[in-house]
Amino acid sequence: MTTIIDGKQLAKQVNAATKERVTQLGQRGIVPGLAVIMVGEDPASAIYVRNKHRKATQLGIKSIVRELPATITQAELLAVVQDYNQDPSIHGILVQSPLPTGLDERGIVAAIDPAKDVDGFHPLNVGKTFANLPGNYPVSCTPRGIMTMLRSLNVPLKGKHAVVVGRSMIVGRPMGALLLNADMSMTITHQYSERLSDITKTADVLVVATGVAHLIKAADVKPGAIVIDVGMDRDEDGKLTGDVDFDGVFAKVGAISPVPGGVGPMTIATLMQQTVDLCEWSE
Numbered sequence: 001m002t003t004i005i006d007g008k009q010l011a012k013q014v015n016a017a018t019k020e021r022v023t024q025l026g027q028r029g030i031v032p033g034l035a036v037i038m039v040g041e042d043p044a045s046a047i048y049v050r051n052k053h054r055k056a057t058q059l060g061i062k063s064i065v066r067e068l069p070a071t072i073t074q075a076e077l078l079a080v081v082q083d084y085n086q087d088p089s090i091h092g093i094l095v096q097s098p099l100p101t102g103l104d105e106r107g108i109v110a111a112i113d114p115a116k117d118v119d120g121f122h123p124l125n126v127g128k129t130f131a132n133l134p135g136n137y138p139v140s141c142t143p144r145g146i147m148t149m150l151r152s153l154n155v156p157l158k159g160k161h162a163v164v165v166g167r168s169m170i171v172g173r174p175m176g177a178l179l180l181n182a183d184m185s186m187t188i189t190h191q192y193s194e195r196l197s198d199i200t201k202t203a204d205v206l207v208v209a210t211g212v213a214h215l216i217k218a219a220d221v222k223p224g225a226i227v228i229d230v231g232m233d234r235d236e237d238g239k240l241t242g243d244v245d246f247d248g249v250f251a252k253v254g255a256i257s258p259v260p261g262g263v264g265p266m267t268i269a270t271l272m273q274q275t276v277d278l279c280e281w282s283e
């Protein structure tokens, strides 16, 4: 029997817990605040930002969406970030990616107060994650949400082999760090990895984040493996699909997350959870 890891359902549970914490804070007169900065007119970004705003509002989080023209300069954008750094009603700042060409995303992210870095992209927080430092700090939301998905299965991770396909700054690398921090053996693979299938077939936990539709087929997975699909790809009909051939892999694996309805909703739920974390940690 294969378990479908229902990210939508799990996100509901995470959101319910977040809403409860927002209520508790409200009794002390505290409202968590999230500022989302969107530069330019990318249609996909506009949808994501709208979804985040709607979810935050539902949970009682104060949500500000700051839409800025693609013509903004680096210095002007830095000044906007500084404003929110100084604003005590804002606990989380997110600069929607990608930024229009000409703007230096790394420089902007580095200007965010690390204590308000709700995406967990600031180099200080990235470094803490990789060093597995104790204490409270934000972590990239997609990998953190995936850890929540894995923990929800109640299977031991310690000592097992995790394989991550993809080495991006926002998913693959921090994912690897969190799996290693969970006492797993961990391998990060990527587009140049030789004999990729030989490696993925050794994975007890396989996380795929490549942007290549249906890259992972039944022959590439170990029987009984847990498979997490971070892909957000389009199939021939333009429908949203993942990096894993879900139908082909399904019968062979122990658990698998679908696309849509898997990692995506958990990313948003984790973003909300982390906004409230930052608020509580600032007290």
Ligand SMILES: Nc1nc(=O)c2c([nH]1)NC[C@@H]1CN(c3ccc(C(=O)N[C@@H](CCC(=O)O)C(=O)O)cc3)C=[N+]21
Residues within 6 Å of the ligand: 048, 094, 095, 096, 097, 098, 119, 141, 232, 240, 259, 260, 261, 262, 263, 264, 265, 267, 268
């Ligand atoms: N600074 C920054 N932080 C981000 O967290 C960030 C970003 N930039 N840029 C873009 C990506 C993308 N992202 C998604 C979140 C949720 C879904 C999601 O909920 N997807 C639904 C389906 C949505 C649909 O049907 O199109 C699902 O998988 O079920 C998707 C994508 C956050 N991102």
